[in-house]
Amino acid sequence: MDKLSKESKEYLIKREINEYEVVIGLEVHAQVLSESKLFSSSPTKFGSEPNTQVSLVDAAFPGMLPVINEFCIKQAIKTGIGLKAKINKKSVFDRKNYFYADLPQGYQISQYKNPIVGEGSVILDMPTGEKKVNIERLHLEQDAGKSIHDIDPQSTLVDLNRSGVALMEIVSRPDLRSLDEVNFYIKKLRSIMRYLGTCDGNMQEGSLRADVNVSVRKKGTKELGTRCEIKNVNSIKFMQMAIDYEANRQVDIIEKGGVIDQETRLFDTKKNETRSMRTKEDAHDYRYFPDPDLLPLELNDVFINDIKKTIPELPDEKKKRFIEKFKLSSYEANILVSDIETSKYFEEVSKNSDVKLATNWITGELFALLNEKNLEIIDSPISSNNLAKLISLIKNGTISGKLAKSIFEMMADGDKDPNKIVEEKGLKQQSDPKELEKIIDKVILENPQNVKSYKSGKDKLFGFFVGQVMKRSGGKANPQLVNEILKKKLN
Ligand code: ADP
Ligand code: MG
Numbered sequence: 414m415d416k417l418s419k420e421s422k423e424y425l426i427k428r429e430i431n432e433y434e435v436v437i438g439l440e441v442h443a444q445v446l447s448e449s450k451l452f453s454s455s456p457t458k459f460g461s462e463p464n465t466q467v468s469l470v471d472a473a474f475p476g477m478l479p480v481i482n483e484f485c486i487k488q489a490i491k492t493g494i495g496l497k498a499k500i501n502k503k504s505v506f507d508r509k510n511y512f513y514a515d516l517p518q519g520y521q522i523s524q525y526k527n528p529i530v531g532e533g534s535v536i537l538d539m540p541t542g543e544k545k546v547n548i549e550r551l552h553l554e555q556d557a558g559k560s561i562h563d564i565d566p567q568s569t570l571v572d573l574n575r576s577g578v579a580l581m582e583i584v585s586r587p588d589l590r591s592l593d594e595v596n597f598y599i600k601k602l603r604s605i606m607r608y609l610g611t612c613d614g615n616m617q618e619g620s621l622r623a624d625v626n627v628s629v630r631k632k633g634t635k636e637l638g639t640r641c642e643i644k645n646v647n648s649i650k651f652m653q654m655a656i657d658y659e660a661n662r663q664v665d666i667i668e669k670g671g672v673i674d675q676e677t678r679l680f681d682t683k684k685n686e687t688r689s690m691r692t693k694e695d696a697h698d699y700r701y702f703p704d705p706d707l708l709p710l711e712l713n714d715v716f717i718n719d720i721k722k723t724i725p726e727l728p729d730e731k732k733k734r735f736i737e738k739f740k741l742s743s744y745e746a747n748i749l750v751s752d753i754e755t756s757k758y759f760e761e762v763s764k765n766s767d768v769k770l771a772t773n774w775i776t777g778e779l780f781a782l783l784n785e786k787n788l789e790i791i792d793s794p795i796s797s798n799n800l801a802k803l804i805s806l807i808k809n810g811t812i813s814g815k816l817a818k819s820i821f822e823m824m825a826d827g828d829k830d831p832n833k834i835v836e837e838k839g840l841k842q843q844s845d846p847k848e849l850e851k852i853i854d855k856v857i858l859e860n861p862q863n864v865k866s867y868k869s870g871k872d873k874l875f876g877f878f879v880g881q882v883m884k885r886s887g888g889k890a891n892p893q894l895v896n897e898i899l900k901k902k903l904n
């Protein structure tokens with residue numbers, strides 16, 4: 414029943430587009446960028462040997478007490494401000510009780526009724542225009558340990574390095590309507606948190622994961638359909654595949670007259686399908702209650718205002734400024750602000766050269782180079798300083814755009830200074846009209862037949878003359894000047 418044949422799946426996708434609408438709400442778990450855990454001073458470094466970052470608190474030894482990490486609180490508040498959300502002056506830590514081998518406390522410390530951050534919103538720059546996604550809340554909680562099933566065939570191993578690591582759970586309203594919107598939403602959240610330095614957004618390392626809630630309904634219906642929640646999906650692509658599968662599964666059930674059971678499901682990345690894990694538990698199953706080891710968290714205005722003062726310019730504001738100050742298109746601005754490092758690089762290059770050329774060279778040649786070498790812009794083989802120099806050389810006519818491309822390639826090998834390359838290889842563009850005239854006169858003198866044909870109307874021959882001049886100059890003649898002078902001489 415869960416598995417659909419390929420044909421029926423394709424058919425369903427078509428049917429869904431026509432008649433059904435998919436409704437998605439995400440619970441994103443973002444690991445707080447912090448050197449120590451939420452309630453202990455253990456380090457949080459990724460990739461350490463198993464069970465080397467575990468204090469007695471993280472292993473839940475009897476009598477150990479949690480001590481709140483002020484830095485993590487600040488990070489959550491920063492993120493809340495970045496989500497244009499209400500910061501709650503009073504919040505409460507609760508125990509969420511359940512048993513699992515990698516949860517030594519027997520409960521997770523989380524926030525239930527009184528989260529640290531309330532309602533906010535995120536703007537998505539969709540190709541079709543802006544879309545607002547409402548945020549329900551952001552709360553702090555501790556991560557559990559990790560169960561490892563694939564090392565020992567006989568038993569499951571437990572690694573408590575993650576136990577107690579601070580997570581921010583960011584819950585969206587069921588406002589997302591397509592796979593594309595999910596993609597834009599996750600990227601925007603990640604971008605905001607990276608600007609703020611509150612989460613590194615590294616999905617491969619599990620710093621950003623989501624529980625994906627999916628329901629379907631007939632288009633035009635007001636009420637929401639029954640949802641299924643797909644747990645712990647750790648890449649955008651898997652989120653999209655899981656939603657696609659899940660939406661089709663639900664439409665299929667409804668079309669056959671069935672009803673959707675509210676379930677918690679798993680996405681099997683190998684089989685590309687979702688599978689039932691358990692019927693959805695309700696909040697009361699967890700026996701939430703305020704953790705008696707922790708006082709309610711009370712924040713005063715001074716504390717919150719001091720944090721507000723540290724908030725940098727965020728992507729939306731930066732985009733606005735780029736459009737106004739640099740006259741960029743909305744499309745260009747989106748590309749340049751989406752990643753904070755890219756925006757810094759762009760500002761450095763354009764400050765010392767030319768905005769238009771900087772935009773084109775960064776989004777064109779540089780992105781292609783980074784892509785090819787699989788590098789982030791922060792590790793770019795060409796520094797912003799040297800790219801600015803290259804652009805200045807184009808701008809002041811020292812080199813042609815075409816030549817600049819080959820110089821760019823040479824620069825990539827060890828961040829070479831383009832001025833030096835031009836000098837060493839004698840690549841300077843010939844822009845002295847007197848010198849060019851000499852070459853042009855020679856070419857005209859040596860080709861009387863072609864001059865005659867050109868003058869009698871064979872316009873196409875103009876290219877021949879340009880070609881000859883370029884050849885004689887070793888490719889260095891300024892093509893624009895050559896055109897101008899040739900036109901004057903031949904007419
Ligand atoms: P729980 O904490 O039990 O998972 P919540 O009410 O907090 O439940 O909702 C969790 C997520 O489910 C939110 O992101 C919300 O937007 C989403 N959601 C709620 N109802 C639906 C629905 N009918 N379809 C899709 N998503 C939904
Ligand atoms: Mg949930």
